Amino acid sequence: MDRAARCACANVASAQRQELLEVREALEQIAVVHACRDISDDDIDYLRTLLRRQRRAAEAGREDEFIDLDEELHVTPAQRAGLRLVPRVLRQLRGFVRLMLLTTRRESGYLLRVFAEHERLIDAVEARDEAAAITALREHLHTNEYVGIQNLVVEVAVEPRKR
Numbered sequence: 001m002d003r004a005a006r007c008a009c010a011n012v013a014s015a016q017r018q019e020l021l022e023v024r025e026a027l028e029q030i031a032v033v034h035a036c037r038d039i040s041d042d043d044i045d046y047l048r049t050l051l052r053r054q055r056r057a058a059e060a061g062r063e064d065e066f067i068d069l070d071e072e073l074h075v076t077p078a079q080r081a082g083l084r085l086v087p088r089v090l091r092q093l094r095g096f097v098r099l100m101l102l103t104t105r106r107e108s109g110y111l112l113r114v115f116a117e118h119e120r121l122i123d124a125v126e127a128r129d130e131a132a133a134i135t136a137l138r139e140h141l142h143t144n145e146y147v148g149i150q151n152l153v154v155e156v157a158v159e160p161r162k163r
Contacts, residue, residue, distance in 0.1 A: 027093070
């Protein structure tokens with residue numbers, strides 16, 4: 001079966017894109033605050049390992065790997081902080097965000113800049129500085145990664161029509 005037969009595409013309105021980003025930001029703020037309060041030093045070590053892997057992916061220009069690690073870096077603090085619902089919803093939202101990222105043009109150095117934003121966020125979490133972590137998160141979420149996204153096409157699996 002060809003791809004067109006398996007998928008239906010729909011445009012998501014600008015207001016819905018904005019709502020999606022606002023919901024994601026709210027959930028990630030919850031995750032970051034809980035991470036600052038509740039994750040262990042071993043959890044920080046794991047986040048640092050993810051950061052090292054992401055830096056290597058950025059330096060090598062492996063964008064798909066970088067985006068996979070990006071998702072992991074955004075969900076792991078919530079998981080490691082013991083939250084149950086937040087990581088599940090974040091993973092669902094990340095599917096939409098991934099589609100936005102895949103259709104966004106990036107300039108040279110973009111992946112390394114995003115890596116640096118992640119590093120600032122993890123530094124603040126490790127310092128248990130909730131205010132700095134929230135600031136780093138907001139600055140990261142409001143970079144051109146999310147601003148200026150003009151078209152979002154959501155791919156949804158559908159059953160083929162019976163004839």
